[in-house]
Amino acid sequence: MIKGVHFLAIVALLSLAFSLVSTFDPSPLQDICVAIDDHKSGLQIPKNTENQVGSNVTTMNVDQILGLNTIGISLVRINYAPYGQNAVHTHPRATEILVVVEGTLLVGFVTSNPKNRLFTKIRKKGDVFVFPIDLIHVQFNAGETNVVAFAGSSSQNAGAITIVNAIFGSNPPINANVLAKAFQLDMNFIEALQKKF
Known part of the structure; x- marks a missing residue:
């Protein structure tokens, strides 16, 4: 009886381990989608960097x-x-x-x-x-x-979550009192930052 219980316990543990291993990081590949169009990526072209962040x-x-x-x-x-x-x-x-x-x-x-x-x-x-x-x-x-x-x-x-945009440019805006307290800054300064976004 005890040997049977040990055997069942081992089988249960192995089954659990196998299910965790086999489901931990499944491949997202379900099928492939072949792009027929001759699409030019544009990655070879330098882009304009004349903006606020450069x-x-x-x-x-x-x-x-x-x-x-x-x-x-x-x-x-x-x-x-x-x-x-x-x-x-x-x-x-x-x-x-x-x-x-x-x-x-x-x-x-x-x-x-x-x-x-x-x-x-x-x-x-x-x-x-x-x-x-x-x-x-x-x-x-x-x-x-x-x-x-x-x-x-x-x-x-x-x-992509751009941190500054998310904090100061959310729509509707995050309450300036909340941000002033969180950043330990003057509320007028926070409101000025929010206006930039």
């Missing part, structure tokens, strides 16, 4: 390339003017890997609570950096020349 992101995700449907990847090209940045942001659905193909770029991310530790590196031509899923990260051209980088993500649509 950068331009050319996105190639499932919205632009139908063949990415269910594949689980996407790509962007980022052009940076001198001292331009890809505004502080996060990707809620993907890890990002970035490679610098021209220039020098300061990159980094902040770990989650409670430590909120900043990790930064200087990346030059050919260097790679990984931004873990959903962590706030920064990309800044600290030089006097243009920078070009390509980044791939582990999602057909990584999503």
Whole structure:
């Protein structure tokens, strides 16, 4: 009787372990979608960086390339003017890997609570950096020349939340009293920031 109970317990544990392993990270691939149209991605074309942040992101995700449907990847090209940045942001659905193909770029991310530790590196031509899923990260051209980088993500649509836009440009706006208390700033200053967005 005891041997039978042990056998059943072992079978139950193995079944549980197998079900966890087999369902932990299933492949999103259910079928493939071959894009018939000869679509030019535009990733070879430098984009205009004359804007407030001094950068331009050319996105190639499932919205632009139908063949990415269910594949689980996407790509962007980022052009940076001198001292331009890809505004502080996060990707809620993907890890990002970035490679610098021209220039020098300061990159980094902040770990989650409670430590909120900043990790930064200087990346030059050919260097790679990984931004873990959903962590706030920064990309800044600290030089006097243009920078070009390509980044791939582990999602057909990584999503992007630009932190400053989300906080100060939400619609409807977040109550200025709430933001003043959260940032420990004067409410007039918060209202001035909200008007910029």
